[in-house]
Each structure stands twice: as C-alpha cells, then as structure tokens.
Amino acid sequence: MKLPENFLLGVATAATQIEGGDTNNSWYDWAKKGGTVDGSSPVRANDHVNRYKDDIALMAKMNMQIYRLGIEWGRIEPEQGVFSTEGIEFYRSILLELKKYDIKPLVTLYHFTVPLWFQDLGAFEKAENNQLFLQYVEYVVENLGDLVAEWITINEPNVYTVNGYFFGIWPPGKKSIQLVRQNYGNLTYCHIKSYELIHTLRQKKGFADTKVSFANHLRIFVPKNKKNIFHVISAKLMEYAFQDSLTRSFSLGKSSFMVPKSLLKGIKPGKYYDFIGINYYTRDAITYFKQDSFEESKKNNLGWEIYPEGIGILAKTLYKEYQAPIYITENGTCDRDDAFRSQFIYDHLKVLLETNVPVERYYHWTFMDNFEWAEGETAPFGLVALNFETQERTIRKSGEYYSQIIETRELLEPPM
C-alpha cells in the first residue's frame, strides 16, 4: 500500500519525559514523594538536554519527516514572572537543529507538567491562574514563533485532570469532581485564548502558515456486555465525561455540565482548531462505571488492549463532526521485547490509510524509551531502546521497520 504524498510521518516526545536535569516541576516533586512504581524521577530520563544533537541526528538517520516535541514551562519561567533566556535558547537550538535536517516541528506548550510555583498557586484549578499560562504562551511564541508554524496548546487535558483530580494517582493527587470540572473549564479557556494568541502573534510577524490545535486523548468505550443496560449507560456516560465534553468545549468553545459556563467568560462559540489532534492507544470494555477489558483480546505489556480498528473509528467520527485534517499526534505501545510493535504500527497505519479521510500526520509515540510518568523507567514505548544507566540508544527492529516505511513510502507487512 502506497502512502499518500501529503501524509507525513515522524515521532512524538514530551519535555519532562526525555530532557532530564529539571527539578523545578510538578512531576519531579511527585516522583520524589513516591509517585512512581520504581522510585525513579524525570531528573535522569534520557539526558536529552545534553544529547539533543545526537538524538536529532538519529531521528534524521531514521528518516523522520516531522517531530512533535514539548516545552518545559519551568525552564522558560523558573519563577513567576521571571523568564529565562537560557531556557529559550535551549529550545531555539533544538529547533535550529531540526531545521538543519528538514524535520518539521510541532510544538506542545503544555504536557502534564507545571513549574512548582504554578502548582503551589493551584495550577488550573483556579481561573485567576489562566492569565499566568497565557503570559508563558506569549513569551514562548514571541521568542520561538519564527521557527515554529504548528502548535499544540495542551496535551490530553482529560488524562491530566482525571489522573490528578479524580483518581488522585498523578500530581497533585486530589479526588474531587468539582475540581475536575474546574480544570476542564480553565483548560478550555487556556486553549482557546492560546489559540487566538498564537495566531495573532504569528500574523503580526507576517506568517500565514500557522496551525494550532490540542492533542486529545481518545479511547474507544464499549459496554462489556451489550445486553447489560448498566454497562451500556456507563459506557456512554464515561465517554461523554472523559472525552466528548472536552472535544466539544476545546474545539467549539461550548460549555456543558462538565465544562461550566461560568469559566468560559469572554469566550464566544467558534472554531478553535486547525487540525484534529488524536492521541490513540486503546479500547475499554465498560462494566458498571469501571474500565475493564475483553479477556480474549490482545494486550500490550501494560494490559492495554491492542485495537487498531479504533484509530479508524475515531478518525472517521471526528472528521465527520469537525471537518479538518487529522493529525495522529500520538499512537504507540509498550512492548518490552519489541515482539509486536512492528505489527502494531502496520495494523494502525493500514486502518488509517483505509479510512478515506484526510490523515496528514502520524507521530509515533515514542522515539526512545523514556520516563513514563507513574510507570517511571519501567514501560518501554520506544522505537529506540534506552539503557538508562549508560544512556546508550539502540534502534529496535520496529524502529528499522518504521524508518523503512518512511523511506520507501510503502506500507508492507513487517518481516516475521
């Protein structure tokens, strides 16, 4: 199967998960307090902060056309209102390096981690903090905007909120429906205002190719037992509360029970996306308000079902409703022995190519094994294996397979 010419492929990463060296962030703090399964923290990660040149050279060697990377807010604004030129210079160097190899960047402004001072102020729980996020966005776009046309404002607002404020398993470890709704409202506000800000700032500088959206974590929700009315209703309600309400508020500026109107002051209903960003990993079989899975289905090392059809269902459903090019901003799997990652890539790309909707980007999650949040250093999602002790990088078979697809522009079944 030939890949269409305007379908670009590459990899995605997040700042906190690979950079190392930063202790001024909410995840370092959380890890230090015992928040990871192996006691690791993001301070080591991939030491990308010192090795970014080699890492980008490796990306280029692997034929990547596009790269989604994140910015660590705490490096840019280590203290409230104090902006660091050193922080900006670091990201400028990365972007210039990418330019050298003609790899097109997509920059994420917020990916789960906030500076400690912002966490102490209550982060996105409080509407009065929104302005602080927007000041950070303005500073970044003013200083990097000449090198970046494509932006993600916020990564997976639902995963951040639900893990941090409903299950309490991520920072700040709270459990409150009221705080979930407040986060949803404030994050919606921040996304929409950032969307407008990025467009205005780049337009002023004469750039006409700006594209802004958010990366939505989308799952497939199905009742475990189709004949059980409680499973059916639970699946619908969970789908709404976890993802549909946010897709709508972020994209269109519309409030709902989950996204209180009172937090969207000054936001007019409109269109606040230039592409549809989908992060897709798995399907859930829902019982009574519980995530479960089908016993017989294939699973990855974290027990997540591998369900390639899901990526096609989501691309088609979202395209129908929101009518914009699809960017798969993340898709990948945890596979310690690299036993099924190539097949995973093949199956998901095949489904995507068969959807007949305009899929323009595919960012595989992820480039190298990294700091995987609460899983610490124990969950390898990389096309490139990382030895955390020696920092040695080794391209996996699946990495070679993916590079070959990009090079030949042809999707062939992986070798057995």
Ligand code: BGC
């Ligand atoms: C997140 C990534 C994470 C990946 C695998 C996504 O929800 O955006 O940061 O590493 O899933 O768990």
